[in-house]
Amino acid sequence: MISLRRIYIVVAAVLLIIILALAAFTTWYTVDESEQAVILTFGDAKEGTSEPGLHFKLPWPIQQVEKLSKETFSLQFGYQQEKGEVKEFPKETKMITGDENIVLADLVVQWKITEPTKYLYNSADPKEILYDTTSASLRSIIGSSKIDDALTSGKAEIEADVRDLLSTLIKKYDIGISILAVKLQDVELPNDEVRKAFTNVTDARETMNTKINEAKKYENKRLNEAEGEKKAIILNAEGDKAERIEKARGDVAVFDKIYEGYQTNPDITKERLVLETLEQVLPNTEVYIMNDDGNTMKYFPIRPLEPKAEEETKKGSESNG
Structure with missing residues (x-):
């Protein structure tokens, strides 16, 4: 007959084996790279880890592990x-x-x-x-x-x-x-009816936007052309202004020269101005210098002498050449 002591020994051994097995299998755990773990100590979650690899803990039921994914x-x-x-x-x-x-x-x-x-x-x-x-x-x-x-x-x-x-x-x-x-x-x-109506509205809005863009494009084109024409007119005006200023400066210089000659020989300058004015007013008129002493009017024909003077000048230049 089996004694009570032997029964106690067997039960104690079985319990010891169970405890050792629990300790062996519940004191470690692994965490994958895609996982994170929470450690529960008597049901109280205070620790956690996301480091992959082998980790150790107190055996069950003291500590437990809950694993969750780190993926999206x-x-x-x-x-x-x-x-x-x-x-x-x-x-x-x-x-x-x-x-x-x-x-x-x-x-x-x-x-x-x-x-x-x-x-x-x-x-x-x-x-x-x-x-x-x-x-x-x-x-x-x-x-x-x-x-x-x-x-x-x-x-x-x-x-x-x-x-x-x-x-x-x-x-x-x-x-x-x-x-x-x-x-x-x-x-x-x-529903389909509402979609169709909205599509029609959208198409009409797109057509409107297209027309507006075309109008703005035409407006910009015309504005650019007008701006170019304005700049061309301004440039022409500035050129005409510069030309007139230079011409006025030339006229002033000529007048200054005439005035200097007038101060030196007033009579000669007056006669020259009269002759030049006659040539401008009556360009095709024959001009004669005349002297009237009261008895006989004498004149000195300038025009017939001009060709002869030109021929003599030409001959002189050829002989010198």
């Missing part, structure tokens, strides 16, 4: 894509714009766990909080935007505003995650 997660709002199939949720994506139009908007939020302890214990379901906060942020920004901006060129600004608002709310809720990016997938009108 994607939250799909308004639709769900699995195995190449897309399932839409139009009730969630239907919202009203600031100018009281209805649009369907869905997006993707990229986020990651940055504070694993808060992610695990500051909320019961942080993913649900993130989803609801995304819905509230998107509806708030769409509700203050115009439909034209939401459907056309304002998407980038809407994405930035949603990201800022979502990041602010998530930081306020303090659930240990960070928002990396927000990307609108589709923003569209609720």
Whole structure:
């Protein structure tokens, strides 16, 4: 018959083996490069590590390890894509714009766990909080935007505003995650008739913008031409001004010379001025110098003598040559 002492010894040995096994298998743990760990000491999370490799801790149940991924997660709002199939949720994506139009908007939020302890214990379901906060942020920004901006060129600004608002709310809720990016997938009108009407309006607006651009282009062309003509007129006027100034200066110089001659020989200068004036006023008139002594009028023919003087001058130059 087995004694009670032997039973105690066997039980103690079994317990010792169990304790040693627990110590052997629960005093160490490994962290992958894509993981981060939180150490719980009697259920109290105070320690964490994100360093990859082998780590040691106190055996269970004194300390436990919770591992979370460091990778980037994607939250799909308004639709769900699995195995190449897309399932839409139009009730969630239907919202009203600031100018009281209805649009369907869905997006993707990229986020990651940055504070694993808060992610695990500051909320019961942080993913649900993130989803609801995304819905509230998107509806708030769409509700203050115009439909034209939401459907056309304002998407980038809407994405930035949603990201800022979502990041602010998530930081306020303090659930240990960070928002990396927000990307609108589709923003569209609720039915085909509304889409067609909006397309017609958009086409008309584009035509209007095209006409305005063409008019501005023509306006700029005409302004450039007018500017060129103005500059040409100014340059011509400045050239004519300079020419007249130089001519006036020449006339002044001639007058000064005549005046100097007049001061020296007033009578001769007067006679020369009279003759030059007659030549200008009557260019084809024969001019004679006449002397009347009271009895016989004598004159000295200048014109017939001019050709003879020119011939004699020419002959003299040829003989000298």
